[in-house]
Amino acid sequence: MNKKLTWRRHPVSLLFRWLFLGGFALLTIFPLLWMFATALKSPAEVMTRLSVNPFSAQFWPTVPWWPNFQSVWFSGIGRGLLNSVFLSGVTVLGLLCTTIPAAFAFARLEFAGKKWVFSAVLATLMIPETVTFIPNFLTVAAFHGVDTWQGMTVPFMANAFYIFFLNQYIRQIPQELFDAAAIDGASTKRILLQLVTPLLSGPLATMVFLELLASWNSLLWPLLISQSPTWRPVSIALARFTSEEGSQLGLRMAASLFAIFPILVVFVFLQRRITETLVRSGIR
Amino acid sequence: MAKISQRRQTKTAYFLLAPALILLAVFSVFPLFYTIVISLFHWRIRSGPFVGAEHYLELFGSYANLGGVVVLSLLIGLSLRWASSLSSKKKFSSKKSGFILWGGRVVSLLFGIGLFILLGKVWAQGDAHFLRSLEITFWFALGTVPVQLVLGLSLALALQAKFRGKSSLRTAILLPYILPLVASAAVFTLLFSLSPQSPANQLLALFHVGPWQWLKQAQGIFASGHLPVYFSDWFSSWTAGPSLALICILVFNTWLYSGYYALVFSNGLAAIPEEVFEAAALEGVSKPQVLFRIVLPLLSPTTFFLTILGVVGTLKAFSSLYILRDASTASAVDPASVMIFFTFFREVRYGYAAALAVVLFLVILTVTNTQRRLWEKRVFYE
Numbered sequence: 001m002n003k004k005l006t007w008r009r010h011p012v013s014l015l016f017r018w019l020f021l022g023g024f025a026l027l028t029i030f031p032l033l034w035m036f037a038t039a040l041k042s043p044a045e046v047m048t049r050l051s052v053n054p055f056s057a058q059f060w061p062t063v064p065w066w067p068n069f070q071s072v073w074f075s076g077i078g079r080g081l082l083n084s085v086f087l088s089g090v091t092v093l094g095l096l097c098t099t100i101p102a103a104f105a106f107a108r109l110e111f112a113g114k115k116w117v118f119s120a121v122l123a124t125l126m127i128p129e130t131v132t133f134i135p136n137f138l139t140v141a142a143f144h145g146v147d148t149w150q151g152m153t154v155p156f157m158a159n160a161f162y163i164f165f166l167n168q169y170i171r172q173i174p175q176e177l178f179d180a181a182a183i184d185g186a187s188t189k190r191i192l193l194q195l196v197t198p199l200l201s202g203p204l205a206t207m208v209f210l211e212l213l214a215s216w217n218s219l220l221w222p223l224l225i226s227q228s229p230t231w232r233p234v235s236i237a238l239a240r241f242t243s244e245e246g247s248q249l250g251l252r253m254a255a256s257l258f259a260i261f262p263i264l265v266v267f268v269f270l271q272r273r274i275t276e277t278l279v280r281s282g283i284r
Numbered sequence: 285m286a287k288i289s290q291r292r293q294t295k296t297a298y299f300l301l302a303p304a305l306i307l308l309a310v311f312s313v314f315p316l317f318y319t320i321v322i323s324l325f326h327w328r329i330r331s332g333p334f335v336g337a338e339h340y341l342e343l344f345g346s347y348a349n350l351g352g353v354v355v356l357s358l359l360i361g362l363s364l365r366w367a368s369s370l371s372s373k374k375k376f377s378s379k380k381s382g383f384i385l386w387g388g389r390v391v392s393l394l395f396g397i398g399l400f401i402l403l404g405k406v407w408a409q410g411d412a413h414f415l416r417s418l419e420i421t422f423w424f425a426l427g428t429v430p431v432q433l434v435l436g437l438s439l440a441l442a443l444q445a446k447f448r449g450k451s452s453l454r455t456a457i458l459l460p461y462i463l464p465l466v467a468s469a470a471v472f473t474l475l476f477s478l479s480p481q482s483p484a485n486q487l488l489a490l491f492h493v494g495p496w497q498w499l500k501q502a503q504g505i506f507a508s509g510h511l512p513v514y515f516s517d518w519f520s521s522w523t524a525g526p527s528l529a530l531i532c533i534l535v536f537n538t539w540l541y542s543g544y545y546a547l548v549f550s551n552g553l554a555a556i557p558e559e560v561f562e563a564a565a566l567e568g569v570s571k572p573q574v575l576f577r578i579v580l581p582l583l584s585p586t587t588f589f590l591t592i593l594g595v596v597g598t599l600k601a602f603s604s605l606y607i608l609r610d611a612s613t614a615s616a617v618d619p620a621s622v623m624i625f626f627t628f629f630r631e632v633r634y635g636y637a638a639a640l641a642v643v644l645f646l647v648i649l650t651v652t653n654t655q656r657r658l659w660e661k662r663v664f665y666e
């Protein structure tokens with residue numbers, strides 16, 4: 001690592017490097033700092049303490065104003081948050097149940113029609129949600145799935161991308177381990193649960209996080225399916241909150257902070273495994 | 285495992301694959317074909333009478349336009365394809381084959397100009413809203429993908445050394461990609477709000493400018509309204525350029541994905557063998573030359589991957605736009621995905637929305653295919 005970069009290790013170049021990265025990092029965290037500061041400001045302070053310099057005292061509230069969080073929680077965000085936790089959790093569980101066996105079958109079993117089925121599965125990656133949402137809405141409506149949690153989650157419980165992603169990692173597991181398991185007479189179920197799953201903790205953590213995030217961010221499908229507030233996720237609650245002209249800035253930012261918090265907690269827990277895997281594969 | 289017979293493996297495999305395959309078939313493959321069927325019917329909530337190509341006619345204005353667009357798109361693809369297959373024949377010298385390749389690009393560019401002029405007719409006779417949404421998508425891709433590529437690569441290069449605070453800087457740069465974008469989009473609606481107290485306007489006030497309308501400014505930044513009469517609305521909508529509202533959305537998108545691009549470029553850089561740099565150092569190659577003659581060509585597969593991802597991502601983006609858009613700026617910021625959603629959701633025109641979705645799908649296929657052809661000879665695989 002060091003050797004190959006001898007041509008740019010001059011102290012001056014290091015300083016420029018640091019300034020460039022530091023400046024950019026400041027730009028990336030500025031919106032988050034501003035959100036945090038605004039969420040803690042009282043309605044009066046939002047209009048008076050206007051500095052855009054995070055290093056100035058005028059950027060921050062004089063004393064943290066907590067009522068923002070209380071009123072936001074009880075105006076739909078709280079319910080949306082709990083709904084989102086449940087819905088994204090169920091989606092991720094379902095996704096794991098379909099993806100691990102499928103990826104294992106493609107990576108480790110020889111079967112008739114394998115090549116054909118695999119390319120068909122990969123081809124589904126080309127089909128965007130914009131093309132599928134109309135028929136899918138009709139399908140779910142035909143099964144009385146509108147306004148139910150099943151209708152919100154089941155369509156997302158299979159994804160060709162993750163099958164492809166896990167398949168690559170299962171291929172890297174040494175064949176000897178599978179041979180040993182076969183000699184011990186382990187069933188396919190045991191091989192999946194006690195051999196494959198523990199060995200793939202990094203990729204699985206990444207997959208869980210990416211799908212939680214995707215599910216948390218989804219808006220198009222929830223807008224169609226959750227027509228009553230019963231199963232409305234936090235993304236919709238937030239979008240409604242933002243589009244209401246009257247609502248105060250402090251409240252809106254408190255709502256955004258609520259929406260960010262659970263994902264941030266999950267990320268902190270899984271951070272090491274995720275960055276390791278992310279750094280080694282290209283995913284968006 | 286090896287002892288299990290082929291037949292039993294086949295049975296086990298399909299048993300394991302069944303849940304994923306059934307779900308993919310029901311929610312991904314079947315809808316693709318069903319969308320085409322729906323697009324041929326008059327369909328509002330319930331299925332109505334079969335109307336054939338009527339929705340496509342409404343979209344393109346006339347059969348002549350429809351046919352012309354299809355033929356010209358095919359010709360663009362075919363001329364690129366012919367040129368590349370002709371140039372790879374062995375009987376041509378490398379100079380000659382390069383010439384043929386460029387000839388193919390020029391011919392396809394001419395067809396492209398023809399397509400652009402024809403779309404002007406579609407704009408006048410057919411659905412101008414849909415064309416406008418595609419135009420917005422184009423500005424979107426043009427305004428984000430190159431910026432993200434340059435920023436991402438610079439960040440990745442800057443991260444290529446050991447220094448204090450590197451890992452926390454990297455986490456900070458990746459943060460926008462990791463946090464839920466619905467929430468960060470909500471923050472940006474306030475950062476770029478029209479109120480004089482918004483941070484964007486406060487920043488302008490430091491230079492005694494503004495306040496500006498930001499996300500509510502729907503007028504194109506070059507709009508002057510003085511174009512000669514013989515230019516159609518189609519041309520003037522292009523010369524007006526993207527609106528300030530759209531530019532705010534581009535800024536958001538760049539903020540969101542630059543760190544991710546840096547991450548992927550870092551992987552690409554790590555994959556370049558050390559010997560390459562050692563040899564360059566021994567030969568006394570200058571730094572800019574190392575960058576432009578060695579690093580960039582070796583990174584071309586990564587760049588290609590990120591370009592396709594960026595352009596397709598632009599065509600599919602929905603959530604962030606839904607939050608950042610405003611009903612008053614719809615005609616200035618709504619890309620095709622949002623426009624199709626509202627045709628379905630607000631106007632309840634299922635059949636027409638399905639027809640738009642089919643056309644968008646074909647556009648995505650054409651764009652990715654053309655990109656692949658254009659890059660083909662330049663992507664350097666090891």
